[in-house]
Amino acid sequence: DGGITQSPKYLFRKEGQNVTLSCEQNLNHDAMYWYRQDPGQGLRLIYYSQIVNDFQKGDIAEGYSVSREKKESFPLTVTSAQKNPTAFYLCASSSGRDGELFFGEGSRLTVL
Amino acid sequence: KQEVTQIPAALSVPEGENLVLNCSFTDSAIYNLQWFRQDPGKGLTSLLLIQSSQREQTSGRLNASLDKSSGRSTLYIAASQPGDSATYLCAVADNQFYFGTGTSLTVIP
Numbered sequence: 114d115g116g117i118t119q120s121p122k123y124l125f126r127k128e129g130q131n132v133t134l135s136c137e138q139n140l141n142h143d144a145m146y147w148y149r150q151d152p153g154q155g156l157r158l159i160y161y162s163q164i165v166n167d168f169q170k171g172d173i174a175e176g177y178s179v180s181r182e183k184k185e186s187f188p189l190t191v192t193s194a195q196k197n198p199t200a201f202y203l204c205a206s207s208s209g210r211d212g213e214l215f216f217g218e219g220s221r222l223t224v225l
Numbered sequence: 226k227q228e229v230t231q232i233p234a235a236l237s238v239p240e241g242e243n244l245v246l247n248c249s250f251t252d253s254a255i256y257n258l259q260w261f262r263q264d265p266g267k268g269l270t271s272l273l274l275i276q277s278s279q280r281e282q283t284s285g286r287l288n289a290s291l292d293k294s295s296g297r298s299t300l301y302i303a304a305s306q307p308g309d310s311a312t313y314l315c316a317v318a319d320n321q322f323y324f325g326t327g328t329s330l331t332v333i334p
Contacts, residue, residue, distance in 0.1 A: 117268075119268075146322070153326070154326065155229075155314075155324045155325060155326040155327070156314075156324040158321060158322075161321070171321075201266075203268055203269065205269075205322075207322075210256055210318055210319075210320065210321075211256035211257055211276075211318060213257075213259065213271060213274045214259060214271065214316065214318075214322055215271060216261075216268040216269040216270070216271075217268050218267060218268040219266070219267065219268045221266070
C-alpha cells in the first residue's frame with residue numbers, strides 16, 4: 114500500500130543528544146514536510162523540500178536539520194541545540210503545493 | 226501571512242445529530258482547502274480536498290463547502306456516530322500549507 118512511514122513511533126532522548134527521525138514515502142511525491150505539534154497549538158512547519166537535494170527552513174527550523182538525498186526519504190535530526198524538543202513530530206508529503214497532503218503516523222519524542 | 230481559524234474549539238453532540246464545523250482563512254488566494262481527522266496520538270487522515278475552483282466535495286456522510294471570496298469553509302457531518310469522535314483540522318494551501326488548531330468533536334452514544 115502507498116503511504117508514509119515514520120519511525121520510531123516513540124523515542125526517548127537524554128539532554129545533549131542528537132536524534133534522527135525517519136520518514137519514508139512510496140507515493141512518488143516530490144514535496145515532503147516536517148511539522149511539530151504541541152498540545153493546544155496548530156501544526157508548525159519545521160522544514161520542507163520541494164525536490165531532491167533541496168530544502169528550505171520553515172517557521173521553527175532552529176535546532177533541527179534535514180537532508181533530502183533520495184526522493185523517498187526526508188529524515189529529521191533534532192539536535193542538542195533545540196531547547197524544547199519534547200513534542201509530536203509529523204512527516205507529510207504531497208505532489209506539489211496544490212496537491213493533496215498525506216501524513217505519516219507521527220513520532221513522539223520525549224527528552225528525559 | 227495566512228491565518229486559519231476553526232470554531233468551535235470543542236463540540237459535544239448526541240449520536241445521530243447533524244453538525245457543522247467551521248474554518249475561516251484570511252487570504253483568498255489559495256490553491257485548495259483540505260479537511261483532516263486526527264485521532265489521539267495518531268497522524269492526520271485526509272477526509273476531503275476542495276480545489277480552489279470547486280464549491281464543495283462529498284464523501285459518504287461528509288460534505289465540505291468552500292467560499293473563497295469570504296474565506297470560509299464548512300464541514301458537514303450527517304447522522305453523527307461515536308466513531309466520529311476525533312479532532313478535525315482544516316488546512317489551506319498557498320505557498321505553504323496553513324493549519325487551524327482544530328475542533329475536538331465528541332459524539333455521545
